[in-house]
Amino acid sequence: MQFELSEEQRLIQETARRIAKERVAPRAAEMDVSEEYPHDIYEAFRDVGLLGLTIPEAYGGSGSGVLSLALAVEEVAKYCCASGLVLLLSALPTQPIVFGGSEDQKNQWLEQVATGAAKAAFCLTEPNSGSDASALETRAVRDGDDYVLNGEKMYISGGTVADFVVAFAKTDSSSGPKGISGFIVPTDSPGFSVAGQDRKMGVRGVPTANLVFKDVRVGPDLLIGGEEGKGFNQAMLTLNSLRPVVGARGVGLAEGAMTYALNFARDREAFGKPIADLQAIQFMFADMAIQIEAARLLVYQGAWLVDQGKYRRENASMLSIAKAFATEMAVKVASDALQVLGAQGYMMDHPLERHYRDARQLTIVEGTSQIQRVVIARALMERELVYP
């Protein structure tokens, strides 16, 4: 067992840390208020090569891997969880193509995202299906060689700015998950529209959108992998592989919140001394550090497993453990850090109320905490997760 990062991973971490301090931190509060996608931050990531970390070198990325992405996301989320999502969105819609796409599709679509030529979004959730993703209702009906898509997708991160989306639709409504296929849909396709942008509690710098597909016609070259019925598996592998990265958003957020509160506690006086001298406050910080360090190890281990190719069903429980623990930890640490500031923590003059609102998103997206427990419990019951 070794805990050292590689030279490349350290470099990525340092680069992300620098961009986070110089470009992300000064913009974080403003993005939260304006609710506008931060194109400047996206371009800063692009300019230092952070958009292609999970995209193989052969297709224009750096192929550094999911642990590298987790490291970068952690640094950015210390100041702005939404900007961490901007980075994550370079992987979420591209992993289905990396895992299941044809050679031509990889060549055509992946490099665009890695180089910042195109933004993409991942469309699974619908009005009547979230956790139960296989109940999705969007249809893709064969018409000659083409497919015609009809349906609606909800809460799609980056949906308002995407140049193409990866959308999952039923090509065979009689065969459950096996009837689901993945499609690449350019957003300038006739019949595709952004029906609305959500008003939401947190992570407001990355708009989520309601997307409508009305008789959207795509050629057979846009069916991911060229084979029907593979979409559910592509979507699940994608979600499995990125669960540690959602966890990394939580770890970074918690580190940022704790550090901010610690600096505050050193200055704020009560009963004639800094509140940082009070043991009750010190123990709150000790608990935060324990939680952060435990979560960070789970997240790094999960990301490392993915980079070893271990992101299929038999390894899913470790990825779910990392996601559930790190995101719930982020909610708790953000809440405790806010508490340290007293009334000031509740005010928008400080970033802690934003961290707290942002943290609440993390236990819902890419599989709720309850769904992670379903995965973990199943692994225990089926003896995939054993302690011999």
Ligand SMILES: Cc1cc2nc3c(=O)[nH]c(=O)nc-3n(C[C@H](O)[C@H](O)[C@H](O)COP(=O)(O)OP(=O)(O)OC[C@H]3O[C@@H](n4cnc5c(N)ncnc54)[C@H](O)[C@@H]3O)c2cc1C
């Ligand atoms: C800000 C934001 C951004 C998002 N971005 C995207 C995106 O980019 N792309 C995308 O496709 N989706 C996106 N989503 C959707 C997200 O993935 C879903 O919200 C999530 O999967 C949960 O689905 P749901 O909201 O429909 O809840 P439901 O599935 O309706 O669940 C409601 C409640 O029931 C619980 N529950 C459901 N099933 C079970 C079960 N079997 N056992 C125990 N409890 C259960 C859930 O945990 C939850 O508490 C986003 C959501 C948000 C809030």
